[in-house]
Amino acid sequence: MKKTLLFLSLFSAFATKAQDCSELFISEYLEGLSNNKALEIYNPTNETVDLSNYFVVRYDNGSSTPTLLNAIQLTGTIAPKDVHVGVLDKRNPSGTGQEAPIWEDLQDKADAYYCPDYNQSKAFYWNGNDAVVLFKGKIPAGSPLATPVSSLSNVQPVDIFGKIGEDPGEPNNGGGWTYNGTSVANGGVVVSADHFLVRKPSVKKGVTTNPAAFKPNEQWDSLSFFVVVIDENGDTVLNNQGNPARRMNVDNLGIHNCECNALSTNNITKAEKFGFDIYPNPVENKQINLISTDKVEEVIIYNSLGQVIKTITNAKSFMTIDLDVNAGVYFVTAKGASGNKLTKKFIVK
Secondary structure: OHHHHHHHHHHHHHHOOOOOOOOOEEEEEEEOOOOOEEEEEEOOOOOOEEHHHEEEEEEHHHOOOOEHHHEEEOOOEEOOOOEEEEEEOOOOOOOOHHHOOOOHHHHOOOOEEEOOOOOOOOOOOOOOOOEEEEEEOOOOOOOOOOOEHHHOOOOEEEEEEOOOOOOOOOHHHOOOOEOOOOOHHHOOOEOOOOEEEEEOOOOOOOOOOOOOOOOHHHOEEEEEOEEEOEOOOOOEOEOOOOOEOEEEOOOOOOOOOEOOEOOOHHHHHHHOOOOOEEEOOOEOOOEEEEEOOOOEEEEEEEEOOOOEEEEEEOOOOEEEEEOOOOOEEEEEEEEEOOOOEEEEEEEEO
């Protein structure tokens, strides 16, 4: 109990030092299906920030006393008014169960991957009932994983997601933090699981004192995990089962609108990125469908040797492409209106 009180007092002590637009904070949180987990961290300052001076801690299931097994030091840098998208490192396309791969939509947005081995770091394995804290400071190299986070010196909490010491219930059983704090029994809608939460533009600094109650609607906008795909005419696109096609709702990930400053050139560049999906994959009937909510200007199909198989100019956001090819591995590159390109792999049986 003494360690817990000492550690929580650290949050209160630092709260008086936090100033608007002066320190990093979490700008987007994703807890999605399977291993799709991500944190977007925003730099509201006018200086490039070295992320090796920050780390993330997960307080699992209402814990108040995590160890370094639940922590991970960040990597890279963040330019002024830019963001860093950290994603759980599950990329093995053959992975199943606890090792299931994250979706390509999320991989396209990642700036860095973290915690590939659950036994070495659990920091990015939140599931909707875990508080997540961004700290400023460094974890001493070689520290045993059993070391309590509360024993670290020269570290400061700069943002808290959730409420430390509170377990809002297992999301698989209907638990989790609700949008306005109303209990699930009284109609509250859980948004800490299977949702994107985006920090409101009016938020200019992180939460540095453990809240009496975590009410996401006070600082966060809630977005569903999926978005229905529509074509350039505004009509819903159907998948090959005849149902509305859906993709991960990643459009807000990788860019953050904050009142600290207008969007910078770096943010605009990220916003212009676009995505698309292809199905079915593998292909069995010599046809593949391409869908996107963005304008698509050109599509090029390559074989595994890099030879161009087909070029489609004046492409559409939803189109069926005929393939006169042999079985094998192929690649499709689509170019958007802004000139950005994205390539995806598919297999023809």
